[in-house]
Amino acid sequence: MAHTGSATATRIVELELIRLRPAPGGRNTDSDGPVLVRVADDDGVSGWGELPAATPAQWDALTAEFAPALLRHSWRRPTEAGDAWADLPRDSAVASALDTACWDLWSRQRGTPLSHALGGDRTALTAGVTLARQVTLESVVTEVNRQVGSGFRRIRLEVEPGWDADVVRAVQTSFPFLVLQVDGGGRYTESSADLDSLRSLDGLGLLAVEDPFAPDDLAAYARLAAELRTPVALGRPLSSVEDLADAVRAEAGGAVNVDLTRLGGLTAARRAVDLAVDAGWQVWCGSSAATGVGRAAVVALASLAGVTLPVEMPGAGSRNRDLVVPPVRAHDGVVPIPLAESGLGHGVDRAAVAERAARTLVVDADGPREVRAERAREARGRRR
Structure with missing residues (x-):
């Protein structure tokens, strides 16, 4: 056929x-x-x-x-x-x-390559990496240095009350030109102390403050977004395109982490990218993928023109054997989009x-x- x-x-x-x-x-x-x-x-x-x-x-x-x-x-x-x-x-x-x-x-x-089937037109992407919470400020700087040495140009730091602004400042002191964003993981509330902590992040030139509050508290996101100059980003609160539409109507942020697993696949994720771009929100493609199969799909999605922020990739030091050939990895901070092969562009x-x-x-x-x-x-x- x-x-x-x-x-x-x-x-x-x-x-x-x-x-x-x-x-x-x-x-x-x-x-x-x-x-x-x-x-x-x-x-x-x-x-x-x-x-x-x-x-x-x-x-x-x-x-x-x-x-x-x-x-x-x-x-x-x-x-x-x-x-x-x-x-x-x-x-x-x-x-x-x-x-x-x-x-x-x-x-x-x-x-045809999957990226083209989705409507993407890029040949390569800038890569970002997320750092898990470290034990000390010194270990944070050491790990950031490792990732920067591997070419990553955007670092996403996991933060929480009492472990936020000082961490960002420590990294910025050693790497003043590095692009940083933070992920709150829903660990903040609207208590006075937590709001003061979030406000202290506002003047640090961050790309975004992601998921500060619990996923079901969209009103809190809207109140914070109205106060901060730094874009508030949503990821975990969004389990459907309809959730993103609600967030846009509520003016609950200015950036979005489009995770195709959380949204239900490439069909929904592509719609989410279009919706966010139309609303004037910044977009990046995060990844909960465990193998190169999932990461290859994320790369194809991130080839869309509206995805302007770095795509999430495994960092330096990841030792697990990938399950696709060639592996889906960043090289000197850049992820190539496979165009010579059809589909995902990687053989299982x-x-x-x-x-x-x-x-x-x-x-x-x-x-x-x-x-x-x-x-x-x-x-x-x-x-x-």
């Missing part, structure tokens, strides 16, 4: 669901490890997506409800794939894995996946069936 235009309908005939161990060398467990999703059409063309951390309930929903629903549904464009699970209980992360896999498949069918390393696989199911018209270790071993050395 030729796939040359949007008029050709696609029907998924097989899904492969691969639950990975949470980390290399970890126990063979079904608890909260990443899941890779492969969808295939009747010509054998495949597309990949990632569920970064699947609870047992999410695994059950994926295998028993979402995957069979997609098998019963045909679609002409990947924006229509989500109709398959529209009547199921909402799970943004599960939907994101399937939606991304359908976008990858659709792009591969047409021989089946040997590396087999080494980490805790459980594999294949779902087709005959229902789900377990793939035993013998077949997984046969996959080693193959890349698709």
